[in-house]
Amino acid sequence: MANPDYHLIGKSLPRIDSAPKVSGEALFTGDLNLPRMLVGKILRSPYTHALIKTIDISKAKALKGVHAVITGQDTAGEKWGVFKYTRDQQLLCVDKVRYVGDEVAAVAAVDEETADEALDLISVEYEELPGVFDCFSAIAPGAPVIHDSHPRNINVAVKIEVGDVEEAFKKCSIIREDTFAADEDSYFMMEPYAVVANYRSDGSIEIWMPNASPHTKAKALSNALRIPLTKVIARKITIGGAFGGRSDVFPAEFITCLLSIKSKRPVKVVYTREENSIATRMGHAMTTTIKTGVDKEGRVLARDIVSYLDGGAYSSTGPIATSVPFLCHEQTYRLENVRFHGYRIYTNKPVRGMIRIHGRSFACGIDTQLDMIAQELGIDPITIRLKNARRPGETTATGSYVSSCGLVECIEKTAAKSDFINKFNNKKPFHGIGIGINSVQTGFPLGIRGGSQALIKFHEDGGATVISGVVDNGQGNDNMLVQIAAEELGIPVEEIRLISADTEITPTDAGSYSMISTFGGGNAVKRAAADARRQIFEIASELLEADPEDLVAKDKKIFVRGAPHAGIPMEKIIRKSLLIGRPIMGTGSFSPEVDQRREWVSNPRGQLSQAFSFGATVAEVEVDPETGTVKAHNVTCAQDCGFALNPMVVEGQFQGGVAMGGQGGMLTEAHHWSQGHVLNPTMLEYKIPIIKDMPNIETIIVESIDPVGPYGAKEAGMSIAMSAAQAYANAIGNALGIYFNRFPLTPERIFDAIENRKSGIETAWDLEPARVIEFDK
Amino acid sequence: MRLPAFDYYSPTSIENAIQIKNEFGGSAVILAGGTDLIVNLKNRVIAPSVVISLKNLRELRKIDLAGDSLVIGAGASLSQVACNENVQRHFPILVDAIKHIGAPSIQRHRGSIGGNLCLNPRCLFYNQSFFWRKGKGSCLRTGGKTCLALEKAESCQAICSADTAPVIVALSGQLTIVGRAGSRSCSAQEFFTGKGETPFNLGPDEILTEIRIPIPWAPISSSYKRLSYRSAIDFPVINAACVATFEQEKIFRFRLVVSAAGPAPITLKDLESTFIGREPSQELFSEAEQAAVRAVEGIVVDNSIASKQYRVKMAGVMARRVTQSALTASRR
Structure with a gap:
């Protein structure tokens, strides 16, 4: 406006x-060329789980043109983790590898061929161990333990309980329990990961890399390298996409610095697309069991949720990743009585971090189940959402005051613009319409985040x-x-x-x-x-x-x-x-006013973020019932971004959110596996949509003018990215009269659900539910 | 990722090319566009000592009518074929197939028709990086003893993923192959061996030079369809081509080919006699579907992003759809 x-x-x-x-x-990091620069390469574990018995680097060191070779012996086992209590990833493995891609050694040489040859000359003797590749196997008694410090492979356990859930369920007229699951997804930033490090004679080191926070990277590297923070200089460089996947600190940064220190020359490491997929971060695979109770009008009185997140081999942003799907949900919906158990579970797969569309199974579960309840009650998806949607001036379940909130306007405007009710009530065969809503934070505390x-x-x-x-x-x-x-x-x-x-x-x-x-x-x-x-x-x-x-x-x-x-x-x-x-x-x-005492695991209450954005997405699709393929025709999305500082940029973010969250996130994007080996690490078989696949997108900017945001602005596009998947899932469900509970909805899955159609208001597949884990201790 | 070291030749005559191919035999590969070859070289799935580029062989890029056939040089670029007037007039199905290949800016300008026919059969356990394959172990095609997709397989089960392959087979194409002993002709169907390790009927000294497609004496009805998860830059999950001619209202000739199932396109031979003399009907389309499912059932294995069961069923759906589309389309 x-x-x-x-x-x-x-x-x-x-x-x-x-x-x-x-x-x-x-110019991006991969374009950088410094005088005397060497090429760095990393030797990775080819095994999912193995002990490192010996590493022999003598031949590699002797190769002409090789300037440095490093292994875990050079790092004193230095570990990384976002929080002090989650430091579990050795920046170079010393004694054990935990996934295919774990860093074992690295070389710096005059050119790529020499570096490759040097890697081949490093001989590592492994003792293979049995691995675990999904949450349910990983927590089973007797399963191989990936980190000795974490029995049953439970990396993070978050428990949130507000109100009296059991008592509230007794007052409900409808109670449903359903389980939803989603596969791992990936970012596929256009720019594959790269690092350049330049150690100088004054003891300082410059570093360039795609990142989400140069200051955080510098702090972590200063600690790990034991170089004063003043002398660790993260430089500005053009970055080709992040989507949450550049936030963490990666071993490659540390390794490139070490190679530069050791060789006394600048060193550049450029990841292959495969390395970018397996050795940076991925999205979590997730199973969520949701029990919801509503009154006769469809107001949610009680909800009990258990989520299992497949975290891969290390913690990364574990406590945050475990909590965020729930927190977005409690911002979106009014909940007086709610319980959440979130478990992030170690497996022998690549490390999972935050992703722009984090928590597909959670958000889609909530919104799909809401549609099921609405059908039981004989009301439409818009009405049931309006009954439960967040309003300004309210406080979330865990105690965040919401000062500005245009969620109701987002729902009403997308519904009106898409002619939702009319299309929902007068359905054409194999055409469907669906809505998803969500909310995100504008920053949250990270322990000591300034x-x-x-x-x-x-x-x-x-x-x-x-x-x-x-x-x-x-x-x-x-x-x-x-x-x-x-x-x-x-x-x-x-x-x-x-x-x-x-x-x-x-x-x-x-x-x-x-x-x-x-x-x-x-x-x-x-x-x-x-x-x-x-x-x-x-x-x-x-x-x-x-x-x-x-x-x-x-x-x-x-x-x-x-x-x-x-x-x-x-x-x-x-x-x-x-x-x-x-x-x-x-x-x-x-500095935003948030409750600095709030902690992800030990104290999940208090003001999480000073402001929250809200969004609604409506998708209209057509399904080919013989093949299960989906054509998305129209997507209408509205977000309360506070105030649009630059509407063109905001709309671009909305469109990107639909592409990543809906078109890709719900239709095709998933990793496929063979015993811990990812079968589609590159863009050819990981099906990111291209422009030809995209639907027509209508964008609606809703402005609630936040009292604190600059000019009232909050954030642009994330509430669309995080509600588009639900819109697509519900639209496909609506087209077929099927409630889907495994995501993404690939043609194959849709076809399977059509062939094995169930009667009644039931989810398409019987999945093993996620249950509260009782600890022995 | 770097290319491995190899010697590179770009001969200016076919004779010279044959000479080089003959000299190095199986350790020499042909570069005819390279949109697939370069990736395979970088992934080290093939490690030739010699690469022979056909880029200087102008005569391989000609597209001409010769007698009762359209002769397409194997080196003609995919876009050149798709834009050719004679191809458009006589074989719109080939134009359609080419439009599905890769991306216009890369594969269709750079890639060649011969290169597409000779596309290395693909497998999720084979088309991976050297690093990836080190962790998973070698397969039949990379020097190992077992197939990673099908434990007891005796030969490689990789998938013929070329869009033009089922179409050229359906059009009864004849391929000209030149070698030390001279030139020979081979039907497109026979060109595919069905074995992933040695997918093409090509001797170590031989090069594919031409594709000859007979011009039909009567208008043909044809259809090509493929199922894929992305609208471009993707290989087919399954594809099918159907070509038919009519006499009055009855089918006179019929050929249905299903591909992207196993290492070779699969021609549904039985239908070529049983459909003769019949009129198009829903029943007939269903028969085509069932025949396709039966034909691919023993061939498809779990080596693609889509599961075996799904691909088998989709082979039926694609077969039915091309049959229906070809038999009910206006004839050319």
Whole structure:
């Protein structure tokens, strides 16, 4: 919605990074070439589970052109984990490998051929161990134990209980229990992972890599490498997508640094597409059993949920990943009596982390079951959602106050625009319509996660440079920062430079995950710009003999409100400030008000995030019942993004959310396995949709104007990404009269459900339920 | 990923190409576009000592009418074939098949018709990186003793995934193969051996040079369909081609080929006699479906992203659909 008070904010301006990316001018980590740079390569475990008996690197070291060879012996068993209590991943395996792809050794050599040859010359003697490849086998008594410290392979157990669930179930008129499952999914960022490290004689090390937080990476590397934080410098570089998969710290960063330290030369490691799939992160496979009780009107009175998440070999963001599907759900729906048991379980598969569409089985389970209950009650999917949807001014089950919330508007607008009720009631054969709703956070505490700070300095021609720690990994953060500064300073976007995401220069930032960048980094830049403007107005008020309160900054001029013709050019004020010894430097910081005592496992209550975004997606599909293939015709999506700083960027994020969450996430994207070996590590057999597959997408921006977000903005697109899968699943279900409970809905699965159709309001498949795990101790 | 080391030749005459192929035999591979070959080289699924490029053999890129046949040089690019007037006029089914291959910008401009026919049969346990295969162990085609997809298999069960293969077979194409001993002709059906390790009827000294498709004496009805999970840049889960001619309202000639099931396209021979003289009907379409299911049941194994059971059933659906579509379409 255009706001007359703003001249740049709220307008669809092309992103500042678009032209360089389209023209090829933007350089990614893999493009970097430093003088004397070596090629690094990593030797990985070919086994799912094995003891390392011996490693012989002598032949590799002797090969001409090899400058460094490292193994676990060089790392003192240094481990990584997001939290102190989850440090379980050795940055180079010392005694045991736990999945196909685990890092065992690494080399740096003059070229790729030599590095490959050197890898072949490293001989590792393994003793293979039996592996476990799914949650149910992993927790079974007597199953192989992957980490000795974790009996029954239970990595994380989260328990949340609010209200009196048992008592509330007694008051329900309908109670259902259903189980939903989803396979592993992957990010498939366009840019495969790469790292360049450059160790220098002063003991400092520079590092470039796609990331979601340069400051977090630097801290972790400083600890692991035992180099002071000041000397670990994460540099800015163009990043080709993250989707949650660049947030963590990976062994490759540590390994590349070690190779550079050892060889005293810059080293570059570039992952193959397969390595990007198996040795960064994947999405969790998940089974969720949901028991829901409602009253006669369809209001949810009680809910009891148990989730098993297949976490792979190590913790990664384990406690967060285990909790987030539930937290999104408790934001979306009013719940007075609810219980959640979440278990993240180790298996001998690649490590799972956060993903943009995390928790398919959970969210689809909730929304599918709600449709089943609605059918039992004889009401439609829109009505039952409106009865249970979150409203502003309410508090979530675990105690987060929700100040701004446009969820009801999102549901109503998508339903109206798609003609939902009419299409739902007058169904054409094999055509279906379905809705999904969800909510996400705008940042959450990560133990010791701080806020964001920004600086703004000026040039003698009146232009400015914004300095911020926020990283842009594809979503448009760089543009967001510049557009905000331009608005506040009255300087055109083209005359603002941006220095960001470089730990040597830029102040700290919380990192570009959990959707905090606009809310945190955007606010910090807004404040820094306001601070600079105040200083500018002070000088201008002397020159104009006017009260600073009456001044306006626009078009690189400062003038008294209503008198733009008598304005002073910005450059004049900047020069004046230098002459009088009061150079202008804007500073600003923002730290969201969240409950810092909140902890994922030990204390899951308190304010989680200062604001939440909400979204609804409606999908309309047509199913070919003979093959199970689905054609999505139309998708209508609405999100309460607070305020759209740049509607074009927001709409782009919505469309991307539909592609990743719905079209890919619900129709085709899944990993296939053979005993812990992933059968489709590359894009050919992992079926990411292409543009030809995409439906027509209608986007609706809902603006609730958050009281704290910059200009009222929250986040753009994640609530669409996280509700699109449910919309697709329910639409396909509606087309066929089948309630699906295994995702994604590949043609094969749909075909199977049609062939083995059940009668009554039942889920398509009988799946083993996830149950509360009783601990022996 | 790097290419392995090999010697590279780009001969300027077929004779010269044969000479080189003859010299190096099985350790030499032909590069005719390379959109599949390069990937396989990088994955080290093949490790030739010599790569012979056909790019300088202009005569292999000709498309001409010769007598009662359309002769397509094996080196003609897929887009060149699809855009050729004679191909469009006589064999729209081939144009349709080509439109399904890969991506227009890569496979259809770079890839060649001969290269597509000679596409290395694919398998989820074979078309993987060297690293991947090290962990899983070698298969029959990579020097191992067992097939990773089917424990007791005696030969490699990889999947013929070329879109043009069932179409050329359905059109009764004849392939010209040139070797040390001169030139010979082989029917497209016979060209496929059914063995994944040695999928083509090609001697170590031989090169595929031409595809000859007889121009039908009467208008033909034809249809090609494939099932895949993505609308482009994908291989078929299953595909089928049907070609028929009519005399009055009755089927005079009929050929139905199902592929992407096993190492070779499968021609449903029985139907070629039993359908003669009949008129198109739902019953007949169902017979085609059942015949296809029976034909692929013993052939399909679990070596694709889609399961064996699903692929078998879809072979039936695709067979029925191409039959129905060909027999009810307007004739050309």
